[in-house]
Amino acid sequence: MAQQFDTLIIGSGLAGLTLALQLADQKKICLVSKREVSDSASSWAQGGIAAVLNHDDSIDAHIKDTLMAGAGLCNKDMTRMVIEHGREAVQWLIDLGVEFTREADDSKYHLTREGGHSHRRVIHAADATGKAVQNTLGQKVRAHPNITILENHIAVDLITTTKLNKTKKNKCLGAYVLDIASGKVITIGAQQTTLATGGAGKVYLYTTNPDISTGDGIAMAWRAGCRVSNMEFVQFHPTCLFHPHAKSFLISEIVRGEGGLLKLPDGTRFMPQHDERAELASRDIVARAIDFEMKRLGLDCVYLDITHKSPTFIKEHFPTIHKRCLELGIDITTSPIPVVPAAHYSCGGVMTDNKGQTDIENLYAIGETACTGLHGANRLASNSLLECLVLGRAAAAHILKAKTHAMPDLPYWDESRVTDADEEVLITHTWNELRRFMWNYVGIVRTDKRLSRAMHRIHMLRDEVHEFYSNFRVSNNLIELRNLLQVSELIVKSAMARQESRGLHYSKDYPELLPEAKPTILEPGANYSLLDNKHGH
Numbered sequence: 001m002a003q004q005f006d007t008l009i010i011g012s013g014l015a016g017l018t019l020a021l022q023l024a025d026q027k028k029i030c031l032v033s034k035r036e037v038s039d040s041a042s043s044w045a046q047g048g049i050a051a052v053l054n055h056d057d058s059i060d061a062h063i064k065d066t067l068m069a070g071a072g073l074c075n076k077d078m079t080r081m082v083i084e085h086g087r088e089a090v091q092w093l094i095d096l097g098v099e100f101t102r103e104a105d106d107s108k109y110h111l112t113r114e115g116g117h118s119h120r121r122v123i124h125a126a127d128a129t130g131k132a133v134q135n136t137l138g139q140k141v142r143a144h145p146n147i148t149i150l151e152n153h154i155a156v157d158l159i160t161t162t163k164l165n166k167t168k169k170n171k172c173l174g175a176y177v178l179d180i181a182s183g184k185v186i187t188i189g190a191q192q193t194t195l196a197t198g199g200a201g202k203v204y205l206y207t208t209n210p211d212i213s214t215g216d217g218i219a220m221a222w223r224a225g226c227r228v229s230n231m232e233f234v235q236f237h238p239t240c241l242f243h244p245h246a247k248s249f250l251i252s253e254i255v256r257g258e259g260g261l262l263k264l265p266d267g268t269r270f271m272p273q274h275d276e277r278a279e280l281a282s283r284d285i286v287a288r289a290i291d292f293e294m295k296r297l298g299l300d301c302v303y304l305d306i307t308h309k310s311p312t313f314i315k316e317h318f319p320t321i322h323k324r325c326l327e328l329g330i331d332i333t334t335s336p337i338p339v340v341p342a343a344h345y346s347c348g349g350v351m352t353d354n355k356g357q358t359d360i361e362n363l364y365a366i367g368e369t370a371c372t373g374l375h376g377a378n379r380l381a382s383n384s385l386l387e388c389l390v391l392g393r394a395a396a397a398h399i400l401k402a403k404t405h406a407m408p409d410l411p412y413w414d415e416s417r418v419t420d421a422d423e424e425v426l427i428t429h430t431w432n433e434l435r436r437f438m439w440n441y442v443g444i445v446r447t448d449k450r451l452s453r454a455m456h457r458i459h460m461l462r463d464e465v466h467e468f469y470s471n472f473r474v475s476n477n478l479i480e481l482r483n484l485l486q487v488s489e490l491i492v493k494s495a496m497a498r499q500e501s502r503g504l505h506y507s508k509d510y511p512e513l514l515p516e517a518k519p520t521i522l523e524p525g526a527n528y529s530l531l532d533n534k535h536g537h
């Protein structure tokens, strides 16, 4: 028998936890998370949550800043809706007990100002906002009797009426989920299913994202028949530590802000040649300049040098960075820091409306997995956690009003034609190959030639992974690889479709901005459909 719930939520980051808590008093929830509940990009968020919380600030100013960053591609209604609901969403977190940092005199919450924001409006919990929010919400979710949590369970694919040949109108009925420990795939049926699976940074060799960010929700939704949008807009953080044992450690912008200089291995500065603001140019420009120098000289990394400041200054201003680098054998008071740009945020995703509804009835997508149109062609800092909160709450309100529908019997996962994989190296090799060519060909600066090379390789790997998926029992790594490959194809396809440079998408072949801003919308169809499900039905 399939396990039945009112609502299935796939993902336990801020989006998934918000939705779960909003629904749990009235619905039986199944919350599936492929690692532990706390293992998410949300936990890693440092800066904070943008919202209009100060008298000097205004909704219109926040909207204006968001639209400016989005380079003509933000959906204006969605932007207004998210920003207008910011204050109440933050208040909900405060009511749940999240302890945000207060002013020194304790009179009010301390708000920081980040790049692109015209006002102080980022509420935070020191430099570990995500952890504070995730811990508080995680505890509430664990304590709620109506929430069944399945940790170390990874969703493989959605179950829909179209896949079951039940109706022409596509409706979501639940999902197949792999219990990673036992290797068994279970069937979960639900009135509504929500994808809250986060971003897809692991498509790239270098990323600030945690290992869970493999674009699973985007790939599952696409395979099930949803449109995806704006996948070419991947935000790169300019400076991530380059070290074999330091996965995804961010070297914050404040190091450049306090005088850090970017240098080539021979000690030459290069930023002044790229922008008159040199190291203080905007994130995209710095990331693009580093990428240019690395490709020009065939470098593995460049260096961020702060050694001209006194050791006391460095330790006082960057205690975490100093400590972490020292653990890895780099004393930043005497040596420059090896850095590379790294994929940070996916602006595109599953197309949804302002309630998180996708193209498939009873299927929702919220958080970084979704493309609501808020971020347009470039995300304004700290608007992403805000979006998780507001859309999590909006989806909950919609689900609570939905009528109950009859559920058909759901088929089991069919393993009769598959065997255990004999060589895991095939998966790890393909994974490494994919992430490397995505980095080199579909990274910060793109050309038609690089994109078509990437697409060619994706098609070759697709055939190999398809064969593997059809013949062997599914594993966590295979599921993630299959999804990464799918998402890579969607990114390349979208990048090829955009013949201009806008926001985060920069093409050497089309450096100009077209007069009209249009989103890239991919419609599922025979040509794009990658790696059909052989197991389920």
Ligand SMILES: Cc1cc2nc3c(=O)[nH]c(=O)nc-3n(C[C@H](O)[C@H](O)[C@H](O)COP(=O)(O)OP(=O)(O)OC[C@H]3O[C@@H](n4cnc5c(N)ncnc54)[C@H](O)[C@@H]3O)c2cc1C
Residues within 6 Å of the ligand: 010, 011, 012, 013, 014, 015, 016, 032, 033, 034, 035, 036, 037, 039, 040, 041, 042, 043, 044, 045, 046, 047, 048, 049, 050, 129, 130, 153, 154, 155, 156, 196, 197, 198, 199, 208, 209, 210, 212, 213, 216, 217, 250, 344, 345, 366, 367, 368, 369, 381, 382, 383, 384, 385, 386, 388
């Ligand atoms: C280092 C860093 C710093 C950041 N700082 C900020 C900031 O200061 N402010 C801001 O607004 N944004 C920030 N961001 C971006 C922000 O953290 C993310 O956009 C946001 O947390 C995404 O939340 P989410 O709930 O959509 O996904 P996530 O928090 O990534 O959660 C995804 C969840 O889905 C689960 N999952 C994924 N696939 C499956 C599957 N197949 N089956 C089961 N479970 C699955 C994962 O295990 C995880 O629980 C930062 C990001 C990073 C990486």
